[in-house]
Amino acid sequence: MALTRLTRLVTQSKNISRHEQLVQRRSATTTPTGAILPEPEKTPFGLLSIVCAVVPGLLIGxxxxxxxxxxxxxxxLFVPSDDDDDDD
Known part of the structure; x- marks a missing residue:
């Protein structure tokens, strides 16, 4: 059974042309037929959402x-000494 699977895999790999092995496709940008997908929607208020995420994090921290x-x-456990405050 394992031998038949191995021979099937070998024959399938021989059937793939060299061009198909070299070309890498990203399914996130193209359809299965190769057409380019439309540009994704842009999220409005991008900078505002970043500020709304960072400011509470800084305040909580x-x-x-x-x-x-x-x-x-x-x-x-930690008491700063008076000598550490000398900036003169």
């Missing part, structure tokens, strides 16, 4: 960082 820093300082 800042709040989490502030809470963790307060927790570390209250439990004396």
């Amino acid at each position: 800042a709040a989490i960082s502030k809470n963790i820093a307060n927790f570390l300082e209250e439990n004396e």
Whole structure:
């Protein structure tokens, strides 16, 4: 049974022409017949949607960082020394 499958695969691979082996097709841009698909719809307000996604992420990240820093300082796991604040 495995031998018949192997011979079938070998004969099928011989039937494929060399040109078909070299040409790569992207089905996302063409139809099965080779026609080019129309341009996809553009999403309006692209920049606005990016801002609406980034700003809440930054605010949530800042709040989490502030809470963790307060927790570390209250439990004396990390207490900044006065020497670190010297900029002079």
